[in-house]
Amino acid sequence: MGARVRKLVSAVVVLGVVAGGAAWWLTRPDPWPAxxxxxxxxxxxxxxxxxxxxxxxxxxxxxxxxxxxxxxxxxxxxxxxxxxxxxxxxxxxxxxxxxxxxxxxxxxxxxxxxxxxxxxxxxxxxxxxxxxxxxxxxxxxxxxxxxxxxxxxxxxxxxxxxxxxxxxxxxxxxxxxxxxxxKPRVTVDTSDPKIARGQYLVEGPGHCGECHTPRNALGGFEAAEWLAGAPNPEGEGRIPDITPGSKTIGSWSESDIANYLETGFTPEFDSAGGSMVEVQQNMAKLPASDREAIAAYLKAVPAK
Missing domain, CATH: 1.10.760 (Cytochrome Bc1 Complex; Chain D, domain 2)
Structure with a gap:
């Protein structure tokens, strides 16, 4: 092997090591400092x-x-x-x-x-x-x-x-x-404390987007379709759109949504079904102010 070829091979190896190190650095587990x-x-x-x-x-x-x-x-x-x-x-x-x-x-x-x-x-x-x-x-x-x-x-x-x-x-x-x-999933009026609290609950502990937002082929959220409905992860039917443009709850008032989360009953006298039954039962254990905050946020997100 000539000197020039050896140098080329060495350069490729070095570049590979550097690229691999950079990739590891960018994608390494990143816990909080103690x-x-x-x-x-x-x-x-x-x-x-x-x-x-x-x-x-x-x-x-x-x-x-x-x-x-x-x-x-x-x-x-x-x-x-x-x-x-x-x-x-x-x-x-x-x-x-x-x-x-x-x-x-x-x-x-x-x-x-x-x-x-x-x-x-x-x-x-x-x-x-x-x-x-x-x-x-x-x-x-x-x-x-x-x-x-x-x-x-x-x-x-x-x-x-x-x-x-x-x-x-x-x-x-x-x-x-x-x-x-x-970071926040959508821009809403967080100067309103009720909407800010609702955003925290829905986007954070409530993790509502995990089921109500569609995903791409890699399993990441389709950010522009936040809460706009998605295929049921259990394989049957769809999880509904819960934005203000929804055919399901778009016409509901804030009090309708808060009441549904408390009782499981819709304004049309229907009741929660499927996996939403357990979600509603959990939400019923929250303070009324939290259910009202969730409702306020859901009326404030962009309609789809």
Whole structure:
């Protein structure tokens, strides 16, 4: 091999290493600095419970068809089918082995708001950290405090069942680079405290866009279609448009929406159905002011 060829090969290798290093740097797991979770003090467990219901934690993490106090046993295991394979919801009870009882506040907060697991790995966005990223540090602390009061479960959830290449977690760094953000999803009048609160609840803990917004082929939100309806992730029918242009709720008033979230009944005397039943039951546990704030935000988002 001539000197010129050796130099060319060496240059290509160096460029490859540099490019690989740059790609890793841009897509590496990115948890908060440890100091981010300092000084939060004792959690407000009552506020944590409200966030728990706003986030619908039982809908995914409790055993199927749980009722009453059994809903508070967050044993995991529920299969979530998707175009990328089947995800299995983890145990998030305070069990030290099967659950997250051995986690710290920082571990929990980084999972919730940065999509980074306890071992520093990328988490799959089947866990809606893309929405939870908007939660304040105080609310994370309060929610963590409440979760630690719940019953333990020793159930070990199965691993995800994902085909290649979706089983390669490193690829999630590229997904985050393209789609992960903690910025507002739409522009609304946040000078109105009620609308601002509604935006926080809907775009953050409520994670309403996870079902009501369509996604592209890579699983990222189609940003221009925020809350405009999407295929049902469970495979049957569609999740409705809930913007002011909706044929479903476009004609409803703020009080109609707030009443629906409290009672499950529409202005037409119909009732919530499908997966919305559990969502409505969770929302009914929130303060009336929060349901009113959600309604105000839904009337303020751009119509589709």
């Amino acid at each position: 100091a981010h979770w300092d000084g939060l003090g004792a959690p407000d467990v009552a506020n944590g419970e409200q966030l728990f219901w706003a986030g619908g934690c039982t809908s995914c993490h409790a055993a199927a068809k749980s009722e009453g106090d059994a809903k508070l046993v967050l044993s995991g295991g529920l299969p979530l089918k998707s175009p990328f394979g089947t995800f299995h919801v983890p145990n998030i009870s305070p069990d030290e082995t099967a659950g997250i009882g051995g986690w710290t506040l920082a571990d929990f907060g980084n999972a919730m708001t940065r999509g980074v697991g306890k071992q520093g790995e990328h988490l799959y966005p089947s866990f809606p950290y893309g929405s939870y990223a908007r939660l304040t540090s105080k609310d994370i602390n309060d929610l963590w405090g409440f979760l630690k009061t719940l019953p333990k479960s020793a159930n070990v959830a199965p691993p995800h069942d994902l085909p290649f290449p979706f089983n390669i977690r490193l690829s999630l760094g590229g997904w985050k680079l393209l789609f992960f953000t903690d």
